[in-house]
Amino acid sequence: MKCTKLGYFTDDTIDFPPLERLEKRFVAVAECGQEIPCNPCVDACPVGAITIGENINHIPHIDFQRCTGCGICLGVCPGLSIFMAHRKGDTGWVTLPYELFPPDEGEEVDLLDRQGKKVGRGVVEKIRRLKQHDRTLLITLRMAADLIHAVRGFRRSG
Ligand code: SF4
């Protein structure tokens, strides 16, 4: 997985979960491309779904079938590089780690892609703070299903 010179990934470089797994429940997607010594995601996963291998500089691999969608790895990654996605019919959800002043549940927001470009509108469905995390929140956005691989941020528009 390689990111562009500007520091973001393009869809064709990311290892996305297969459709049948995305439709079951939330599943983690790592967009971590820097070969640096880092592995808190590996240690945090309670089911051993993330592996890096013997060289700590390697990028992580997620076993999508093993991942339970608990969200713990999202909040321990210092690079905010892990997301979760889920889809059912025409509806999709993306959960992202968030460290700014949070929006409100139920709020309508602009959905942004990896370059910060608006790609649609969505709703803040849920905001969670897990006990494994410090102040990082997990924000779940609801959107059209075909946006789940593109949306990696949002902007309050009220
Ligand atoms: S979401 Fe939970 S189960 Fe899935 S990879 Fe992350 S920590 Fe592991």
Ligand code: SF4
């Ligand atoms: S914790 Fe984040 S930055 Fe570090 S290896 Fe895992 S995904 Fe990459």
